[in-house]
Amino acid sequence: MVVIQWFPGHMSKARRQVQENLKHVDLVMELVDARLPLSSRNPMLDKIIGTKPRLVIINKKDLGDDLEIQKWVHYFEAQGILAVKINAKEQQTVKKLTKAAKEVLADKLKRASERGIQNKAIRTMIIGIPNVGKSTLMNRLAGKKIAITGNKPGVTKGQQWLKTNEELEILDTPGILWPKFEDQTVGLKLALTGAIKDDLIPKDEITIFGLDFFKSNYPTELQNRFKLTDEQMNLSAVDLIVLLTQKYGFRDDYDRFYDMFIKDVRDSKLGTYTLDRVSDLNKEDAQDDND
Numbered sequence: 044m045v046v047i048q049w050f051p052g053h054m055s056k057a058r059r060q061v062q063e064n065l066k067h068v069d070l071v072m073e074l075v076d077a078r079l080p081l082s083s084r085n086p087m088l089d090k091i092i093g094t095k096p097r098l099v100i101i102n103k104k105d106l107g108d109d110l111e112i113q114k115w116v117h118y119f120e121a122q123g124i125l126a127v128k129i130n131a132k133e134q135q136t137v138k139k140l141t142k143a144a145k146e147v148l149a150d151k152l153k154r155a156s157e158r159g160i161q162n163k164a165i166r167t168m169i170i171g172i173p174n175v176g177k178s179t180l181m182n183r184l185a186g187k188k189i190a191i192t193g194n195k196p197g198v199t200k201g202q203q204w205l206k207t208n209e210e211l212e213i214l215d216t217p218g219i220l221w222p223k224f225e226d227q228t229v230g231l232k233l234a235l236t237g238a239i240k241d242d243l244i245p246k247d248e249i250t251i252f253g254l255d256f257f258k259s260n261y262p263t264e265l266q267n268r269f270k271l272t273d274e275q276m277n278l279s280a281v282d283l284i285v286l287l288t289q290k291y292g293f294r295d296d297y298d299r300f301y302d303m304f305i306k307d308v309r310d311s312k313l314g315t316y317t318l319d320r321v322s323d324l325n326k327e328d329a330q331d332d333n334d
């Protein structure tokens with residue numbers, strides 16, 4: 044069971060703060076995790092930002108599954124939203140995002156230029172749930188290490204702009220919003236990647252979910268990592284846990300295996316992966332139609 048970390052008070056405060064800051068920007072950069080392009084989104088963002096132009100940034104592309112990330116880029120594209128994949132730690136991110144921001148605002152910039160307004164920097168803010176890489180990206184865009192405060196209560200100050208280059212400026216306060224934590228599967232996915240605190244979901248549940256996921260989606264990686272025979276690959280997740288706990292000499296200390304498996308997944312020892320699948324979305328739609 045997912046324990047809710049955000050209280051209604053925090054949620055409305057975070058939302059209000061984002062809405063206040065929105066007034067000052069031309070464009071919102073919505074940051075998501077390449078392993079969770081859907082589960083790392085805030086369920087209310089559409090409502091919160093309204094018609095404000097938006098760029099979806101799929102961060103941590105080095106940890107995600109390239110093919111699946113590309114499907115998500117198309118998914119967003121189909122909704123009229125430009126999505127770009129990046130690794131916030133890379134230098135080239137700056138150029139890529141400046142170009143993408145200009146693309147999103149192309150019409151507006153063209154109109155401004157026709158009216159003789161030129162060379163005005165695009166003002167943007169970064170929004171995302173915890174741990175998607177907001178600070179890393181802001182440091183990269185600002186070209187220096189900056190102290191990022193987020194939605195800290197009781198702090199009122201004027202807007203500070205971090206200059207990326209002549210074309211792009213970012214608000215120094217990122218919008219930190221919450222994930223869709225009432226959804227059990229979303230909670231398991233966030234926990235497996237380490238996006239939420241470890242004590243929120245029991246480790247056995249995270250491990251069973253992870254083993255089932257890799258068995259279905261990346262069987263070769265799972266088989267190679269744990270040196271499993273074809274026959275053992277047919278075992279249930281629970282039987283695999285028993286087998287592997289003994290195989291690693293942990294006796295009946297299953298916790299040690301859970302810790303090892305979860306760390307392996309987070310450290311990409313089973314390769315790059317994307318837990319949210321566009322194909323699952325289509326299945327859900329079909330299910331809704333049948334209901």
Ligand SMILES: Nc1nc2c(ncn2[C@@H]2O[C@H](COP(=O)(O)OP(=O)(O)OP(=O)(O)O)[C@@H](O)[C@H]2O)c(=O)[nH]1
Pocket residue numbers: 102103104105106129130131132171172173174175176177178179180219
């Ligand atoms: N591999 C990889 N790691 C990244 C990338 N971007 C950020 N990280 C790592 O992800 C972790 C979280 O990054 P932060 O920048 O602190 O994320 P945040 O969204 O500011 O997190 P909060 O402060 O909790 O809201 C850190 O360990 C970063 O080093 C990326 O593109 N690739």
